[in-house]
Structure formats: C-alpha cells, structure tokens
Amino acid sequence: MTTRNQLTRNQNLVMHALDSAAGPLSAYTILDRLRDDGFRAPLQVYRALEKLQEMGLVHRLESINAFVACAHPDCHSHDMIAFAICEKCGKVDEFSDDVVQERLGAWTARHRFKPSKTTVEIRGHCASCSADG
Amino acid sequence: MTTRNQLTRNQNLVMHALDSAAGPLSAYTILDRLRDDGFRAPLQVYRALEKLQEMGLVHRLESINAFVACAHPDCHSHDMIAFAICEKCGKVDEFSDDVVQERLGAWTARHRFKPSKTTVEIRGHCASCSADG
C-alpha cells in the first residue's frame, strides 16, 4: 500500500492539482485552482504541502518558490535529488546522481557538517526550448 | 585592480554591510542597517545586490532568501559553487567541487539542457553547532 491512499481530503486535492499540472505550481496558484473545492486561505495549501513533502510525494523547488509532484513517488530513495528546471516552458526533470551525492557527503563528513536538506537545482533551457529562438 | 574600487556609493554600502556581517543577511536586514546612511526603500538594496552579484562579489542563497559576501572575491572561478549553511548559527561555507560540476555538466549535456544558473546548497548543522545540544 502506498501512502497515497491515506491522504486527507485537502492533501488529496493538493496532490491532484500538482499531478494534473504540466509543471511546478506556486502555493497561491494551487490555492486558486482549489477555490471551487472550498479552499480559502494559503494555509490550507501550505499545510497539505508540508505533509506531502514529508511523505516524499511532493518536492519544493527552492530557487523558484514552487512545488512539483515527485517524478518517482514509488521509489523513495530521496537522499539527494537534483532538478533541471526550464525557465522557458517550466518543465522539470528530477534526477539523482550517486557520485554527486558521494562527493557532497564526503565534504560534509570532512567538515563534520550534519546535513538536513540538500538542494541541487539547475535552471536553464531544456532541449526543446533551446532549439527554439 | 579589483572591481571593488569601482563600486558606487550604494553598492559600497551594501557590500560593506555584508562584509561586516557574521553570516548571510536578508535584503530587508541590510536595508535596516543602512537607514542611517540614507537608505529608505528595498529597491535601493536589491539594485545594489544585483550589481554585486554580477561582479561575483555577492552570492544569493536561494534556499534561505539571503545574501552573503563571496568568500573568495578574488578568484572568480564561479562556475559551480556549493554552500553549506548552518541553520543554527548561520555560518556559511562556500566551496566548489570539480567532480560535482563535471557530473552535473554531463547530465545537462546528455539531455541537451543549457544551464544558466546552478544552485547547490546544503542546510544542516555545522561542526560546532552539532557539538552543542
């Protein structure tokens, strides 16, 4: 059983909004899309997002203040995740790299730094958007 | 000659505020510290920060919405920079890693993704803060 079935109503609505979206959404965009479902205040969105992030179903993109559904919600190997974010079309690719993870882990170990969250985000233009003007 | 000497008055004030600070500062904190120097509006700070970032003298920490003076303002090898940010004392370590850079570069090349800015930020507890409670 995935955690997916144990979501509350609000969590389900937010999750569905992110699943239905082509790319990442801001919290306030989610709020707007859920007005008809009874959403009224930002906190309703932020509270749901917080739980969904804890479950690993949603990721926050720090560099653009937005949220995106996990691309691999079933394989919860979320030690280090990297994102490539297209600044033109908004497409997000989620990937991980063992070598990067190992190198950053080596640095933190060497400096006795205890990491709690690591952000790796590459902004730029995706293949199709680079092809265009 | 470093670019440092060619700064305007506002840029100099903001640069000095960041240099004097123990850790990263938010734009509004900088604004408050420069009230006595005539600063009145956020835009004065943001405009200076923008230029300083272009010159490589200041970095923006995306994950905490703050700005920090470059730790190596003279060696402008700023292809990929990583930050370790202590969430307790605010200390920031700036470092770079050729292997990480190479791996991320390999991913973007393989996917024909043209990167414009890459963010690598590790939040957690630094050595001294881990030692404490």
Next chain:
DNA sequence: GCGTATAATGTTATGACATTACATCGACAT
C-alpha cells in the same frame, strides 16, 4: 562648455510568498 545618452538613485505603491494565532471539528481512548 554644451547637449545628449546612459547609468544610478529616490520614492511610492504593489505583487508574491509564507507564517502566526486562535477557534473549531472529528476520531478515538479513558
């Protein structure tokens, strides 16, 4: 010097993102 283009600055207002504080409700155990 003088006109002119460009960059920097000052100021007000507004937009965008996120949290605090407090009240309410439902499920569940005692």
Next chain:
DNA sequence: ATGTCGATGTAATGTCATAACATTATACGC
C-alpha cells in the same frame, strides 16, 4: 462525557521582491 490529538477554517500579519515613474549623476562626442 471528557480529554487528547490531528486536521481544518479563518483572519491577520509578516517576509521577500518588483513595477512604475521621476530625478540626478556620469560619461562622451561635439
């Protein structure tokens, strides 16, 4: 029933960043 806990509803506030417009400083060709 009553106390606890998690989820929810709502208003207000806090925090971060930019738009729009007017003004002033600087650099440069003449």
